[in-house]
Amino acid sequence: MSVKPIPDGFHSVNCYLVVPKAKEALEFYGKAFGAEAGMVMEMPGGGATMHAEMRMGNSMVMLTDANPQWHKKSPADLGGSPVSMHLYVEDTDAAFQRAVEAGCTVGFPPGDMFWGDRFAQVIDPYGHTWSIATHIEDVSPEECTKRAAAWFASMGGDCGGAAQS
Numbered sequence: 001m002s003v004k005p006i007p008d009g010f011h012s013v014n015c016y017l018v019v020p021k022a023k024e025a026l027e028f029y030g031k032a033f034g035a036e037a038g039m040v041m042e043m044p045g046g047g048a049t050m051h052a053e054m055r056m057g058n059s060m061v062m063l064t065d066a067n068p069q070w071h072k073k074s075p076a077d078l079g080g081s082p083v084s085m086h087l088y089v090e091d092t093d094a095a096f097q098r099a100v101e102a103g104c105t106v107g108f109p110p111g112d113m114f115w116g117d118r119f120a121q122v123i124d125p126y127g128h129t130w131s132i133a134t135h136i137e138d139v140s141p142e143e144c145t146k147r148a149a150a151w152f153a154s155m156g157g158d159c160g161g162a163a164q165s
Contacts, residue, residue, distance in 0.1 A: 010060050015085060018072045019126040022049035022063040028125065029054055032102035033087065033095070035061070056087065075127025084121070084129040092134040096120040099130065114147030115139055 006012065019025040022040070029035035038053035038060075052063040066074040075081035089095040093110050099122045100106060107121030107129060116137040122130050139147070 009055065014060055014062060015083075016062040016064065017085075017126070017128060018064055018066050018074045019128075020066050020074050020076065022052045022065050025063055025126055026052055026054055028102065029056070029061075032099040032104055032122075032124065033130070034098075057089075061085075081127055081129065084131055086131040086133065088133055088135065090134065092118040092120055092132050095132045096122065099124075099132065104130070112136065114151045115144050 017025070026035070026037045026040070030037060033056055035054040035056045038055060039051070040049060040053075041051040042048065043050050048067065049063070049065045054061050054063070064070075064072055066072050066077055087095070096110050104122035104124050107123050108119070110118060110120040110132075113119045116135060116139040117133040118136050119131065119133045122132065124130060
C-alpha cells in the first residue's frame with residue numbers, strides 16, 4: 001500500500017489559522033461558516049491545542065492555539081492580520097448573514113463587484129478576515145479593468161476603503 005503525497009481531502013495549498021483557543025474557534029466556525037470539525041490534537045498533558053482540522057466545503061482548514069514558544073501568533077498578538085481567507089459559497093447574502101449572526105463584524109456588506117462576484121467581508125472574533133463570494137458573471141480582463149476604473153472613480157479615487165479579494 002502506497003502513501004499519497006497529498007492526503008485525501010487536502011489540496012496543494014491549505015490555510016492554517018492561529019487563534020487564541022482552537023477548540024472554541026472550531027465551534028465558532030461551525031456556527032458562522034458551517035465548518036465541520038475533524039481531528040483535534042492536544043499538547044501532552046492536555047489544555048493547549050497543538051493541531052485541529054475542519055472541513056469547509058471541499059477544503060480543509062487547519063488551526064492551532066497561539067503559542068509564543070512555537071512562534072505562533074494570532075492576529076490579536078500582531079495587531080491585525082495581513083491575510084484574508086476567501087470563501088466561495090452558493091449564496092453570499094445568506095452566508096454573510098449567518099456569519100454576522102454568529103458574531104462576525106461587518107467588513108464590507110454584500111454587493112455585486114466589478115470582477116464578477118457577489119462579495120462581502122467579515123472579521124471573525126479572532127481577528128481573521130473572511131471574504132465571502134458567489135461568482136455571478138464571467139468578466140474579461142479588459143472589461144474588468146474598465147469597471148474597476150469606473151468603480152474607483154465613483155469613490156472619488158479613494159482606494160482606502162476598497163474591498164480586497
